[in-house]
Amino acid sequence: MATEDLIPIYIxxxxxEVPASLTIMKALEYAGYTLIRGAGCRAGFCGACATVxxxxxxxxxxIGLACATMVEPGMRLxxxxxxxxxxxxxxxxxxxxxxxxxxxxxxxxxxxxxxxTCTKVCPQEIDVKDYMADAMRGDIAKVADKSxxxxxxxxxxxxxxxxxxxYQIAILARRLYGKYLAPTAEHLHKRVKEIAAGNFDEDxxxxxxxxxxxxRKTYYSRDIEPE
Numbered sequence: 001m002a003t004e005d006l007i008p009i010y011i012x013x014x015x016x017e018v019p020a021s022l023t024i025m026k027a028l029e030y031a032g033y034t035l036i037r038g039a040g041c042r043a044g045f046c047g048a049c050a051t052v053x054x055x056x057x058x059x060x061x062x063i064g065l066a067c068a069t070m071v072e073p074g075m076r077l078x079x080x081x082x083x084x085x086x087x088x089x090x091x092x093x094x095x096x097x098x099x100x101x102x103x104x105x106x107x108x109x110x111x112x113x114x115x116x117t118c119t120k121v122c123p124q125e126i127d128v129k130d131y132m133a134d135a136m137r138g139d140i141a142k143v144a145d146k147s148x149x150x151x152x153x154x155x156x157x158x159x160x161x162x163x164x165x166x167y168q169i170a171i172l173a174r175r176l177y178g179k180y181l182a183p184t185a186e187h188l189h190k191r192v193k194e195i196a197a198g199n200f201d202e203d204x205x206x207x208x209x210x211x212x213x214x215x216r217k218t219y220y221s222r223d224i225e226p227e
Contacts, residue, residue, distance in 0.1 A: 010076040024051055024066035024077060038081030044068040044123065047153030053077035063121045063155050083154030085165040088172070097180035099138025106169045109135050111162040118156035118166050124149045128156045128166050135169055143170060144177035 006017040009027060016031040025042065028035060040046035049066035056074030066079060088105035095101035102109050109132070118128035131146035147170035156166040194200070210218065 007071065007073040009071050009074070012078055013076065018071060020071065020073070022071055024053070024064075024069050024071055024075075025049055027071045028066065028079075038066070038079045042067045045151055047123075047151035048081065050080040050083065050153045050155050050158070051077055052080060052158075063123075063159065065123045065153065068123065080154070080158065083158050085154055085157045085168060087165075087168050090172070092175055092179050095176065097140050097176045099136075101140075101176055102135055102138070102169060102172065105172055106165065108162070108164050109169055111164055112136060113162050115161060117159045117161065121155045121159045123153065123155065124151060126150060128170075131170060131173075132164070132166055135173065140173050140176050141181055143173035144181075147171075147174065 005019055007020045008015055008017055010016070011028060011031055011033070016027075018027040018030045022030060025035070025039060038049050040048035042049075044065055044067055047065070051064055051066040051069065053062050053064070053069075054060070054076050055062065055072050090101075090105045095104065112129075112132045112135075114129055114133065116129045118132070119126070119130070122128050126147060126149055128147075131143045134142040134146065147167075150167055150170050152167050152171065154167060157164065157168075160166065207215065207218070
């Protein structure tokens, strides 16, 4: 590759030259790093590759996902494979689906300043500040709905001046919603009963005896429900 196709970046304050067409994650590997932690789906879904960086001639500290953020000349970066925000310990059966549950597990929920920093850094473009306002009102359903696309990267907590754990609060709300507020999935209950009654035991026993090739053929020849 020609020299002019390379740009300088700084990884943990060490200079490297990498192709300008790479994401931060691919640039790390191009520079010789082996990503044991801080790499998951590589497609912007798992939230494992949180990265902080600054770009040339810009005072601002920026945050993004390494798999979805392109390198820039003069970029200085470091990964945060895990943000230290411990999950509260709880049993859903002991909680109610209202604000009392949030306050019991995460009493800091009321410290929210509504500054919007969490919303600005979210790589999923979730309005974190908005669902935190719903959390302070005890509206579990709205928190669950608005935070549905959260990938638990922890970047909101990393920038929160009130030192809250927004993403942990949100997943508690989604769990409460799923257990207590979401409509009952009758077809799921029906299928569980069928499994418990042994309706599929014979078919499963036959499948276990198939070779890998036979399993593959069975899989691709199955009836598929229309989209």
